[in-house]
Amino acid sequence: MAGTFDIAKARERFPALQQDQVFLDNAGGSQALGDVVDAITQYLSKTNVQLGASYHTGSISNTKYEEGYQAAAKYINAGRDEIVLGASTTQLFMNLSSALKIPEGSEIILSKLEHETNVKPWLFMAERLKLKVKWWVSEKPELKLTPENLKPLLSDKVKFVACTHVSNILGGIHDVKAIADVVHEAGALFCVDGVSYAPHRAVDVKAFGVDFYAFSWYKVYGPHISILYASNAAQAHVTPMPHFFNPTETLEDKLGFAASNYEAVQSIPCITAYLSGAFESIAAHEGKLQSILLDFLNSRDDVTVHGSTSADSKFRVPTISFTVDGVNSRKIVEEAERISNFGFRWGHFYSKRLCDEVLELGPEGVARVSMVHYNTEEEIRGLVEVLKKVLP
Ligand SMILES: Cc1ncc(COP(=O)(O)O)c(C=O)c1O
DSSP: OOOSHHHHHHHHGOGGOOOGGGGGGTTOOOOOHHHHHHHHHHHHHHOOOOOOOOOOHHHHHHHHHHHHHHHHHHTTOOOOOGGGESSSSHHHHHHHHHOOOOTTTTTEEEEEESOOGGGGHHHHHHHHHOOOOEEOOOOOOTOOOHHHHGGGGTTEEEEEEESSBOOOTBBOOOOHHHHHHHHHHTOOEEEETTTTTTTTOOOOOOTTTTTTEEEEEEGGSSOOOOOEETTTGGGBBOOOSSSTTSSSSSSSHHHHHTTTTTTHHOOOOOOOOHHTTTTHHHHHHHHHHHHHHHHHTTOOOTTEEEEEEOOOOTTTSSSEEEEEEBBBBHHHHHHHHHHSSOOOOEEEEEHHIIIIIIIIOOOTTTEEEEETSSOOOHHHHHHHHHHHHHHO
């Protein structure tokens, strides 16, 4: 039996799961742990004061906030001085892109498999610093970023490379450690969007060998707040942006902008405690969930699963996107909603370059079912029955 985490009991920890709705848009946002809800209620009820004060309640708030930061850093195997918590991954990448120092005339490499969050900030940076942008593409059917398809783009002019750990459409896991190695051999910095990976697997930024990494706790069973990691070495390339009289030592000092929402920060230890030791069981359970859906989708000639068709949880997470020949993705979702309580979505999910230019889809994009560990095999078997009714 994998791990000690009790998958069957996990559902009891989520108040939102005790209602008549099957949540299958988890890559959009997961449900929040009951402990998180309680911690936020407690904080706002009793200790909602401005940080930094020395009176009794102030010192409780300071401690809770600091414990949130410490738990977040430890969770991703980073130093306390190597993280900043902020409003969203998009916001944190924009902050970083405003502060990065890269010599004029250098090149940067961006992938076409991205959520726009890991593109727009770097295009903005390229314009600001007069950098040349090169596009990294992996065509159908592979749709996989690898050291091999990156290498032809690398040279000593390249100073920055960004890619996703897992696409929010395709679900395949990229080997970011292997990619980090070739990026560093070329002398460039490597930034990874971990948003679609973090809900499913443990994050260890040192083992990944990345310079920058970000994800959003609101997709990892917590509140709407995100984390950005920048290694101490990479921070040498970050211009500190605090008020002139404030310190500039940590990443929080440099890019915090007073944007680490207190009640959300102090709830992070509830999430990290819940997920401690959980991922072996989570990966095994998610493997079962994705194989139920993929077995059905793969059995149909008129269905295209975009990305890996394998249910092996070594290679993918249970974010599964598909299109059906001659059927509008929007219609699939709307019809399923009409006859059931299954909540999934259609569209491009902000991975517009991927949907338009690589997958060459129409405006309705894909139908996406994104599962997490609190979904049950029974739910996914139920979804298959609904799809059998909805599809031609
Ligand atoms: C892969 C991926 N990256 C980035 C984001 C954006 O995250 P945030 O809403 O925290 O900016 C999302 C949101 O859906 C995502 O799926």
